[in-house]
Amino acid sequence: MTNLFISDMYQRKTPEDLQCGITIAMKVFGAKWKPCLLDAIQRGFRRPSEMHREIRGATPRVLDMQLRELEVSGIVEKRQSAGFPLYTEYTLTDIGRSIMPVIDRINEWGLMHKELLREVDLQSMSL
Amino acid sequence: MTNLFISDMYQRKTPEDLQCGITIAMKVFGAKWKPCLLDAIQRGFRRPSEMHREIRGATPRVLDMQLRELEVSGIVEKRQSAGFPLYTEYTLTDIGRSIMPVIDRINEWGLMHKELLREVDLQSMSL
DNA sequence: GTTAATACCGAATAAATTTTCGGTTACCGA
DNA sequence: TCGGTAACCGAAAATTTATTCGGTATTAAC
Known part of the structure; x- marks a missing residue:
């Protein structure tokens, strides 16, 4: 299951604090591929098939799902024109x-601190 | 398992892009309670026992684990003075x-967009 | 009427993350 | 010596999230 927060059959077991901004933000764009999708759209890849080609690490399925969630939460908008080949595009x-x-x-913060993951990897930590 | 990225017995199954800033950032502070912990420390709750009392939603265990990870990644620093009662404090x-x-x-973004989660919850979406 | 492209969805499974539960160690004071 | 506080840790179980695999529907050219 993904973090769909709409009336679906899935019932969360653990409570969430929907007053917390971080919780809200993470629900909306915190899933694994959502930032990639948003970035891709912003860079001009608007069609699902384009995004599938652009984002190599993910399977089309997960991209479709997370794109749908972004749509449901009002982050992206879908427009579809019947015709051939079927043309769908998503915009922010x-x-x-x-x-x-x-x-x-x-x-930006992550790029500035790449070394954090490297460093730690080198030392043989005793956990 | 948590997102410890140090040499541990746990071997990731799915590859990660450690060149991506978002991936890095999320590894460092993206776990469920890490932002809470950092916020608590900043607000002056420096002792584990204080944080346990302050952050009600989480069990002490998970806070300990994520605090340790923050320490390992160089985000917080631990200082311990032997004595009674045992005194440990974490600082940024x-x-x-x-x-x-x-x-x-x-x-901030999340607080500004609380309505996104509310709205959607009301409509009976057909997924 | 078969094949090919685009855009999806459902269900089972796997993987990652968090939670639960029950320890341990060290120290002090009664 | 027993109880109580602080600060942990290990392992199994539960929960959440992502992946795999195999569908469907539409159109349209050959």
Whole structure:
């Protein structure tokens, strides 16, 4: 199951604090491939098939699911024109665009601190 | 298992992109209780027992584990003075402090968009 | 009417993360 | 010596999240 928070058959077992901004934010864009998807859309890959080709690490299935969740939470918008080949495109909503600077900050911090993961890997820690 | 990324017996099954800033950042402070712990420390709760009392939603065990991971990754520093009762305190390192504005941005965004989770919950979505 | 492209979905399984539960060690004071 | 506080740790179980695999529907060119 993914973090769909809509009325679905899935019932969470552990309570969540929906007053906490971090919890909310993580529900909305904290899943494994959501930042990638948002980034891909922003870089102009709007069609599912394009995203599937662009994001190599993920299977199409998980991208479809997380894209759908982003749509349900109002982060992206889907437009589909019947025809051949079927043409679907996703774009960021205003709210979706407002996430980007936050993701950028996270990414920036991570890039600035690559060494944290390296360093620690070298020492043979006694846990 | 938690996201310990140190040489431990646990071997990841799925590959990770350690060049991606988001992946790195999420490994360092993306676990369920890490932002809470960092926030608690910043607010002056430095002793494990204090944090256990402060963060009600989590069991002491998980807080201990994630605190340890924060220590291993150089985000917090542990100081212990022998004596009675045993006194241990954790403080943020410089790198640890540099995370706080990022967490603040995430939290801010979440608080600003509480309605996303509410709204969607009301509509009976057809998935 | 068979094949090919695009965009999905369902269900089982696997993997990762968190929780539960019950320890241990060290020290002090009654 | 027994009880009580602080700070942990190990292992199994439960929960959550992601992956795998195999579908469906539409259109359209050959």
